[in-house]
Amino acid sequence: MKRVLFAFMALLILVAGCSKETNGKKEEEVNQSEENTEVKDGEKEQVEEKHVEEAIVFKKSSPIKMDKSLPLETLDAFKVQTRENENEASYHLDLTLKEDDVFDVVATINVKNLSQDVWDDMIFHFIPNAFTEENKPEYLESKADVSIREILIDDNSVDYRLQHDNLQILLEHPLHQNEEQEVKISYSFTVPTDGIRLSKMGKNFYLAQWYPMLSPYHSGWDKMDYGAGESYHSDFSNFTVDYHLPEDFIIASSADNDPIQKSREGKLAGENIKEFYMTFMKDMNVSKREVDGTEIRVFSYPEDDSHREKHLELAAETLLFFNENFGQYPHKQLDIIMDEGGMEYPGIVTVSKGGPNAHTVIHEIAHQWFYGMVSNHPYYTPWIDEALTNYATYLFFMKGQNQGPGTAFTRANDLLQMGKSHGPMKPSNLHTVDYTGQPMSYVVSVYENSSLELWELSGENADVGLDYLRKYFNLYAYKEVDANEWLRYTRAFFQIEDVSQLSDWISFEE
Ligand SMILES: [Zn+2]
Numbered sequence: 001m002k003r004v005l006f007a008f009m010a011l012l013i014l015v016a017g018c019s020k021e022t023n024g025k026k027e028e029e030v031n032q033s034e035e036n037t038e039v040k041d042g043e044k045e046q047v048e049e050k051h052v053e054e055a056i057v058f059k060k061s062s063p064i065k066m067d068k069s070l071p072l073e074t075l076d077a078f079k080v081q082t083r084e085n086e087n088e089a090s091y092h093l094d095l096t097l098k099e100d101d102v103f104d105v106v107a108t109i110n111v112k113n114l115s116q117d118v119w120d121d122m123i124f125h126f127i128p129n130a131f132t133e134e135n136k137p138e139y140l141e142s143k144a145d146v147s148i149r150e151i152l153i154d155d156n157s158v159d160y161r162l163q164h165d166n167l168q169i170l171l172e173h174p175l176h177q178n179e180e181q182e183v184k185i186s187y188s189f190t191v192p193t194d195g196i197r198l199s200k201m202g203k204n205f206y207l208a209q210w211y212p213m214l215s216p217y218h219s220g221w222d223k224m225d226y227g228a229g230e231s232y233h234s235d236f237s238n239f240t241v242d243y244h245l246p247e248d249f250i251i252a253s254s255a256d257n258d259p260i261q262k263s264r265e266g267k268l269a270g271e272n273i274k275e276f277y278m279t280f281m282k283d284m285n286v287s288k289r290e291v292d293g294t295e296i297r298v299f300s301y302p303e304d305d306s307h308r309e310k311h312l313e314l315a316a317e318t319l320l321f322f323n324e325n326f327g328q329y330p331h332k333q334l335d336i337i338m339d340e341g342g343m344e345y346p347g348i349v350t351v352s353k354g355g356p357n358a359h360t361v362i363h364e365i366a367h368q369w370f371y372g373m374v375s376n377h378p379y380y381t382p383w384i385d386e387a388l389t390n391y392a393t394y395l396f397f398m399k400g401q402n403q404g405p406g407t408a409f410t411r412a413n414d415l416l417q418m419g420k421s422h423g424p425m426k427p428s429n430l431h432t433v434d435y436t437g438q439p440m441s442y443v444v445s446v447y448e449n450s451s452l453e454l455w456e457l458s459g460e461n462a463d464v465g466l467d468y469l470r471k472y473f474n475l476y477a478y479k480e481v482d483a484n485e486w487l488r489y490t491r492a493f494f495q496i497e498d499v500s501q502l503s504d505w506i507s508f509e510e
Pocket residue numbers: 019020363367386389
């Protein structure tokens with residue numbers, strides 16, 4: 001199966017560059033089912049005295065389902081009905097890299113309960129622990145080592161449970177509505193060599209989801225096990241990060257104030273962002289340009305210089321186009337790292353080495369609007385940001401680069417044909433885990449068929465398509481769109497009276 005996957009991935013990359021789910025590893029991730037439900041960290045008792053060894057049980061939220069019986073609305077009278085996250089977190093992260101590649105972290109997180117529930121626990125994603133020997137995906141050769149030293153709440157040591165990437169902190173004093181507690185988590189970790197996003201590649205460290213991320217709360221914790229696709233979710237938060245490194249590194253991160261020079265000490269800050277990604281890199285070349293008040297920086301290995309300037313040129317065009325057509329990009333810096341395959345983070349994206357990768361560069365930048373600013377749950381509704389991001393990419397080809405639709409949608413049409421030759425298409429709106437073991441179906445249904453269906457709904461008119469995305473962005477910036485809200489908006493925009501018009505790609509069975 002694995003070999004088939006890799007052959008498929010190679011084909012995808014040949015067709016049109018590589019998006020985040022087409023970097024091979026990602027497809028493998030899609031294959032991971034949610035195993036690992038046992039607690040397996042018994043050996044670490046010495047350092048984890050407060051580690052309670054029982055299965056984690058916590059109150060879970062449920063996803064909002066589509067209601068196809070709702071009356072058709074008009075856009076003029078349309079009122080946004082998103083649900084607010086019922087907690088708030090702000091993060092101060094103190095990160096030290098020691099000589100032996102061990103990261104030491106003290107994460108101080110202020111957590112506020114905005115729900116009506118009285119909490120006796122808090123649930124965090126703790127993704128470094130998904131890559132330990134016990135938990136890592138089989139195909140990953142290297143592993144992470146993770147050790148929690150201590151967890152304090154308001155300076156008192158508390159009990160916790162750690163199981164796969166679920167970190168449950170048991171509160172000695174319940175947290176009521178509008179109350180706040182300061183959680184201090186001290187831990188160390190190493191990253192897998194050639195890992196998945198949390199990784200050391202050559203001399204570079206790539207740190208994605210490296211700190212405890214508070215799970216959103218909607219009458220229950222919105223936490224799924226890490227494993228299938230992007231099965232983590234987080235709300236908008238403020239961050240400050242102090243870093244201490246043994247030597248000078250190039251720093252690129254989600255912050256707006258990455259230093260210009262290499263450095264070994266510094267303080268970074270990011271406001272109102274969904275997560276804080278950072279990299280420490282050695283010996284990378286950089287090209288920069290100021291566009292519309294944003295500094296774009298593209299980093300590549302010295303031996304991989306051939307596409308850096310082209311990526312910078314394309315990123316500048318893309319940023320200008322999306323600023324003009326959707327709304328202003330919110331950060332002072334936009335970093336593009338040419339390593340690690342395609343993936344989006346606030347203020348920074350990664351693409352594969354080499355090129356041309358035009359589709360990936362545009363796609364990951366489009367995510368700054370659809371994911372970075374308009375949120376959706378990547379586990380329950382992966383199609384929402386992926387379809388809109390991909391559609392934005394094709395519209396850029398048409399309106400920003402004057403390509404005809406036949407050329408602009410080449411990738412989508414080729415992949416759709418390839419997908420159909422493998423059997424019946426799955427709907428585009430399933431949960432990430434429902435495509436487990438079917439990476440082709442995932443890519444074709446979630447990304448490509450959805451883009452083509454939106455194109456058809458737009459009457460094959462790129463201006464209508466851009467208007468659909470612009471209005472969506474302006475209604476939902478810094479909110480979280482769920483399946484039903486997407487349906488309400490899409491029906492109102494395109495005036496879809498009968499939802500069976502969507503049944504070629506949207507299932508109402510979920
Ligand atoms: Zn994407």
